[in-house]
Amino acid sequence: MTLFAWPKKAAFERVVPKSKIYEYGAVGGALKERFVQQVEQITWAYKLAPETLNLPATKTVTEIQVFRVALKGAELDRGVLKAIDRAIPFPLIFELIQGTRIKVAAAYKQSSRSQKGEDDSSRWRIGNYFETCWLPEHTTRQPLPVALDMSSLYEQLLGPLVQNGITRVKEQSSVAEARESPAAIYSVTATSEQPARVTLEQRIELAEAMAAQLKEIEQVKARLGREKQFNKRVAINAELRGAKQKLITLEEERDQNGR
Template identity: 40%
Template sequence: MTDLLYRWPEAAKFGKRVPKEKFYEHGTVSTAVREKFITEVQRITWAYKLAETTINLPGTSAVPEVQVFTIDSKTDDVSEAVLSAIDKAIPFPIIFEVTRSLTERPGVRMVAAHKQIGAGTPKLSAYYSTGWQPGDVTRQPLPTAITLATLYAALLQPLTPLAARPGEEMSEVADRLAAVRKLEREVASLERKLRAEPQLNRKVELRRTLKTKQHELTELVE
C-alpha cells in the first residue's frame, strides 16, 4: 500500500453533487446500509470523469470510463458497505476519495475495489486503500497510460498489497489477493488449533497441514 493522492486533470472535472437518496432507489440497498449512508455520509460528489472526451485516452468494453467520487464523511470514516452500494449503482469503475474534517484527525484517503462490469451487477474485489493523509498533501500526476484500461490498472496497483506479476491483469491480482487473504485466515486458524491441541499425533498432522498452507501462501505472495 502506497500513501499517495493523484492530481486529477482539470479537463476531467465534473463536480456534480449526487443525493444519497439516488442510491436508495436500487432495491439491493438494505435498511442497514441505508442507515450507514445517513449516519456516515455528509456529501457525495461525482468529482471527475476520466474518459476519452476529457483526457484523450480511448476506453475499452471493460473500462469505458473511470469515475472519481469524493465522499465527505460525517464521522471518522465511511463503511465499505456504503462504497459497495455506490459501486454497484454506477456502471463504471470508480476511484473514491473519502474525506473527514469533523474529527480530531482530519484527512483524506483514496480507496477502490477492482470492478468488472458486464451484464447484471458488477463484480467487485475487496477494497484497497491508502492510509489517511493531510488534505493539503502534494498530489502526484496520473500514471502514464495509453488506454483507460491501463490507466485504471495503474491507479489501482499502488493501493494493493501485492505487486502485479509480469503479464498479470489487474483482475488476476485481485483474485490472487483474495486467495492470499483466505489462506492467511486458514493459517491463523491452524496455528490456534496447534497451540491448543494436547494430542501429539494430532499435533503432527496439524503441523503438516500448516506447513503446506504456509508454502501455498508463499507461492501466491512471491
C-alpha cells in the same frame, strides 16, 4: 502510497443524494442506517472519460469515475462503497475524507456484457476492496500514469492499491510470526513495480488468496488457544503448520512473479 492529481478538465463536482444510492444500489434498512451514521456527503468529483483525458474508450472501460466520500468518523462499512458501486454503471475510484486525512479505496469492477451487444451492460461484478493507509489530505499528488486507453489507465490506478493489499498481508503475517518466534519465516520485501507478464487479475487473485489464508491462520490460532485437550492441540498444531505453509507458498508465488 500515491495520490493522483486528477485533471482539472475532468472535474465534475456534483453532490450525489444518498436517496439516489438507496434507489439504485439495492440498499436495505440496516445499510441505510450505516449511510446515515458514517457518511456526511457523497460527491461525484471527477469524470475520467475520452473527452476529458483524450484517451480512447475500450469495450470493458468506457469511463472511470472518482467519488469523494466525506465521513463522519474514521469507520466506513464496505457495504456502503459496494452500494455506490452498484448504483453507478462505471468503474469507481473512491477518495475517503475524514477530518484532515484521506485514503483511496477501490474494487476491481468488471461489466458482464451480454452477447446481444456491447451496450447491454447492466450487470457488474464487483470484487473485494483494496485501500491505502490514511494520509494527510494535502499530500502532494502525482500526475496520472501514462496510458494508451481507458482500460490501461484503470489497471494502473488499481495496481498500487492491489500491491498495497499484498504488502499489508505480508506485514501482518511477519508481525504475527515475530511475536511467536525470534526467527520469523516471512519477509517484508515490498515493491510497487510488477512485471508486465503478471495481469491485474492475477495480482488481485493473489492478494485475495493471501488475505484469506492469513484469516484462516488466525482462526486456527484462536481454536488452538481455546483447546485444552492435549491430543486435540496436537491436531490443531498440525493444521496450523499446514495453513502457514500455504501462506508461504503464496508469498513465494508473489516473489517469483516479481522477478
